[in-house]
Amino acid sequence: MGKHLHVDNARSIARYCPRFKNLIVWEWMEFTISSARFVDDDSDSETEEEETSAGDFLMALRRNTLERFEISRDSHFKPSMVQGLVAHSQSMRVLKLPKFRSELVVELLKSNPLQSLEAVHFFLGYEKRAEIAQPFGQWLGACQNLRRIETWLYHDELLMLANALQHPIPSLEVLIVQQNYEDDPRIIDAFYRGVSRQRNLQELTLNTEMTSNKSVFMWCLFHLKKLRKLNLRRVSSQLTLPDIGTLTSNFPDLTWLGLCVTPVVDEIWDYIVAPKLRYLHLVGIGVLHAQPVLDFIHRLGEQNRGFTLKLKFSTFAELYTTVSDEDHRAIAYALFSHLDGRLLPYREML
Template sequence: MTFALAGDVLYIILDILGDEKDYNSLFQCAISSRCFTEHSLAVLYKLCDTSPVRGGGTEDEQFRSRRVATTWGSTKGEQDPAIRKWALLWRSIVLSTLDQTYLPYYSYIRYLDLDDFADLLRDPGFTGEVKEDFFTPELLNFVSHDYQAKGNKRLRSSRLVPDNDWVMVTIGTAIVQKTMSIRGMSCNVRPETLSAWIEDLPLLQSLTIWSGDALSQHAGDKLRNHCPAFKHLTIYGWKNNPPRTAEADCEQFLNELRPNTLEYFEILSYSQLGPRSIKSIGSHLNSLAELKLTSLTIESIAELPSLTAAPALNVLVLTDSIPAARDENFYAVVRRVAEWMCSCRSLRRLELRRFVDDSFLLSQVLADEGIHLTTLSLAGYAMVDGRAFHEALACQQTLQNLYLRGEASEFMQGNELLVQAISQLNNLRELELKDISDCFTTDHVIAMTPYLPHLERLWISGDFFDDGALNTFLCLPKLQSLAIHAFSRFTADGILGFISQLGPGNRGFNLTILNAVDSSLTEEAQNVIRDTLKVSLDGSFDYGLAQEEYSDTDSDEMYE
């Protein structure tokens, strides 16, 4: 007996596949039946900015690893499948703006990632047949600087493919002018181009740009008049562009926006914003939920307290300030900034890295009874300077995520104080101790872990760990990921014995040993451990020797 599912039920199923980012199932649905096709493809193209063929996912990671092949010929052969998919994705979007596809794929896009398209054009694999298949005559004529017209037809120009920036802007313009559905966009374009695009993006909510200079031609006014829902801005860098300054441009832009509409403001890399820029953030004080700034001077930092209590501020990230003399004025500024942070009662996530004297700042903030953080990250401090900070850390018993990175100390008193502080944070779900715990012994771990019953993820270094250290992690019933960066010597029997004692709460467990001091754990033994973890807990195992010298970047990427 057969029956037909109601259309709305089919749509619910396809939307669930979209939520799970199950690209393959969505594609199979699209080609299996005409009644599935349109909605399946609509969901797929809504996810085009997250697809494995463009920005991430297992397929992309495998593709990246294959690109280290030793010969050009083998590399090219292995690159083509992923690059070809990537190119076809964008080609179908572009052709749809020319009404040359089965469905209007452009109309399904919600986040337009033109940075990704620019990456495709620059990719070494985007050559030969892949490039020729992308730039077919109709598309090449469309992006060409000059072309011949005959009647209502565009004839193929003899010109070669134009430069990448021109192609990206031409295609970006075509998509923006064709669709009204875009909620978010990432791009690297000139100010006049961005201002023109904004006028055609009535639903725009978020914008990511490479340079704040792109906002210099009254982009704030454009957003105010044409994008009533705009609230999220990310900028990679903002430098002076003489005769204009980043300070003046930022002040103008933030003041042009409708007051109290910006909810997210982030500068990722080097910037030259000054006190006036900081003060202008105050025009969005009642709406701003996340503020992330970098490269501030002490004069700019001194302006932060002028923002007064930010009622909505939930996330604050401050990094890599311009060095300043640590004199009386410096510490007066730090104290005022600490008072300002304490006035932000909604603050839940605080991240600092080489901002001011961070451990001194936090020693004042964390002890305040009105601050209840769930996430704290501190990088670039020294254990010997952290006593007051570690004492205050114990006050933040609401913490669920703690990430510390700094210079370790051989003095036992400092290590014991940090262990005592962490032992009082009984709600922790994630704990990263990078470098700062290099002098931890097994005894330190034994003293700490029984008080962390909810811990799901742990990254820890140490003086030296062996099989005996593994048993100290068995009192963590919910642990999902354990990364040991200490110098270590584990045996296969010790690791397998540890695995055998893990419980159902550890399902999906990943064990990573990154700094083993010898190669006594053979490849065969490693495979046995991997198979055992996979079968018993659906887990995984990674192993690296100390002489492989895993970089900080590698370790960070693995656990971000």
């Protein structure tokens, strides 16, 4: 808890736990109480509290020893936290920061890019500050050892990422955009072109709008030959069946695929071409029949052993599935008997 982030505690950690590397904070306040003296006598003395900025806790640890720093989504902090992070600029590998407001970004931009940084997760930032998104993206893109970038409802994230991905980041393997409402086609196209430059990507999750022209979207993904996991959220609802067939056949090593299919058509099973696929999640609106699914399962082979299928189809509300209990049992049995696989509950989220 943030209330325990006292400078005295940090000094004790630095002294007695020299290998301390990971810090996960469930509740962060800008000020934490470092000590309190309670006077219990007849005088009019009041309780005295000595306060120190929370950033001082990070600076009081052994410098350049902290490797992982996470804060829960309900926490709040101010620029002093950034100053504390900079004290570990040569060791920091993982950052997970909620509500990383524009003033914090400005403070971070005063420091050099973190060359030790391997994974970042920015989420829950609602300000639109395009003038900051560009330099922040360039700063992030200069962290040349990044392996994972994840965002969720974060500021101008597509504009920021378009700048971060302007040049190849050879180490980048995972890019996840969980939720985004950007509707400027120029920014969306620039983001996808940036994605196309990341030729070493192995995992890609996109919950964005479609590019100005679908051919731009397809062209950008075709460059990512090393993809093993592809989760196309709402953007895939605009793909035709031939598009899906062309796309899936382009990734010979694909083992995980998530698609949103609207409307649901039984023919989709003929267009999912991925010889090494081990996990498939389809979400859509419409009626799903069991027989095409069973035919698909029986076309799979030994390379698909352990196959996991997750289906979520509804006619109106997500609470009601159009896959009958009987069909569920038939599909689940076919998966288990043919591939030692399983069918996950349809109500689980994508």
